[in-house]
Amino acid sequence: MFPVNTWYVAASSDELKDKPLGRTICNQRMAFYRGKDQQVHAVEDFCPHRGAPLSLGFVSDGKLVCGYHGLEMGCDGKTIAMPGQRVKGFPAIGTYAAVERYGFIWVWPGDQDKADPALIPEMEWHDNPEWAYGGGLYHVKADYRLMVDNLMDLTHETYVHATSIGQPEIDETPCRTTVEGDAVVTSRFMSDIPAPPFWKAALRAKGLADDVPVDRWQICRFTPPSHVMIEAGVAHAGHGGYEAPAEHKVYSVVVDFITPETDTSMWYFWGMARKFKPEDATLTDQIREGQGKIFAEDLEMLERQQANLSAHPTRALLKLNIDAGGVQSRRIIDRLVSQEQAASQQQETTA
Missing domain, CATH: 2.102.10.10 (Rieske [2Fe-2S] iron-sulphur domain)
Structure with a gap:
């Protein structure tokens, strides 16, 4: 669908x-x-x-x-x-x-x-000397909407990505979901917490202290048909968090283009555009490798989730407040599909 x-x-x-x-x-x-x-x-x-x-x-x-x-x-x-x-x-x-x-x-x-x-969505980081980008591609044997769910609810980081970007504070901080036309935005702002391993490494790469409390943010934006951009970063606590000056934070946009292959498989184009040390090609390679490992941790979960869903197609699933981003994104997808089907039927009727 x-x-x-x-x-x-x-x-x-x-x-x-x-x-x-x-x-x-x-x-x-x-x-x-x-x-x-x-x-x-x-x-x-x-x-x-x-x-x-x-x-x-x-x-x-x-x-x-x-x-x-x-x-x-x-x-x-x-x-x-x-x-x-x-x-x-x-x-x-x-x-x-x-x-x-x-x-x-x-x-x-x-x-x-x-x-x-x-x-086609605009990408300010492309060919912009202030930014660097590195990414890759995974083939995933799962419904593409499961990846949208995954990215619009980052609560799973605490469990699936415990050794890289996960931390208990994600569970402890509520997220907020809003719908802006055909876009869905789920955001979570965490204050005065320790940085997880991935972001400690990013702080060190920029020459910032990694052993002090930070403010962390995750702003996930879904746009049709299945694109998810995530503003993510940390700033030394007390400097304004998301609005902190560049010298006190590390900032990036996680790029996720999710393309359905079949009803139960997808092409997942992932990457990270960062706005610090863009000239450092070695750092770009290191982040790409680290990010690739993080996303690889999702693959087994999603593919086994798909296997369960395929085995029990009529089984109802629970919806919690943390699922709001994925639920709202799916509603937009469903509406667009319904509109296309209605237009196609009308065209056949009048032909």
């Missing part, structure tokens, strides 16, 4: 080089490739000749060539040529709107006529 008339991250830019890339998005198998001038294109991953995956082919002179019998496809989904054969009458295959921006390949799985690149 996912909206399709929206932008999803399909890949990072460095994943798509001189060879095609096959990826399933929203139950649709797609082949991505770079045509002339390195422009990104996306077509159905299906050769009209024998059904071979076009992603197993290659790119020649800006055209996608099937690796089975050499059929050449155009970016418009129409067959161009095939060695020794007449193929001009072959039916066209599906195509998708695709855009490269902010170091990612974005795809619109639905109606291309509705695909507006202006709807």
Whole structure:
């Protein structure tokens, strides 16, 4: 259950080089490739000749060539040529709107006529000398909405991430959830507490004391279809917390792009944009490694959670106040899906 008339991250830019890339998005198998001038294109991953995956082919002179019998496809989904054969009458295959921006390949799985690149969320940290970014990709065998739940309720940090970013004060501090149009914001502010191991390391990296009390914040923002940005950081206590001057805090944005692959699997693009010591490439690598380990701790939990839910599809789950962020996010997703389905039915009726 996912909206399709929206932008999803399909890949990072460095994943798509001189060879095609096959990826399933929203139950649709797609082949991505770079045509002339390195422009990104996306077509159905299906050769009209024998059904071979076009992603197993290659790119020649800006055209996608099937690796089975050499059929050449155009970016418009129409067959161009095939060695020794007449193929001009072959039916066209599906195509998708695709855009490269902010170091990612974005795809619109639905109606291309509705695909507006202006709807891609802005990322102030990209190509900004004041920021550094590092991230990665995980394939997770779970409903993408479970990851939205996970990120919009950071109470689990105390238990799943006890040795890195978790601490009892998270449990002891209530969170607040608000809905702003199609966005959901869950925030938690903790005062005068010890810094957990991950943030102690960040303080040291910036040359700040790590053995003094800090004010800590987590501001999780969900926006459709399934993007979650988390403002996170700590400041030496007594300097204003979230509003503290830069010299007293370490600040970052945890970047989470959650792209449904199937009903029970997802592509999870994760990363951290930080606003301290952006020139330190070694620090970027260290944070990426540390963050990757933290997110890896979620994977087993989510995949086993999915296995339980699949085994008991009608079993009701409890909802607590800490679940408000995920619940509200799901309501927005449900509403968008319902609107798309209603519009599709109306179009079929009037056709």
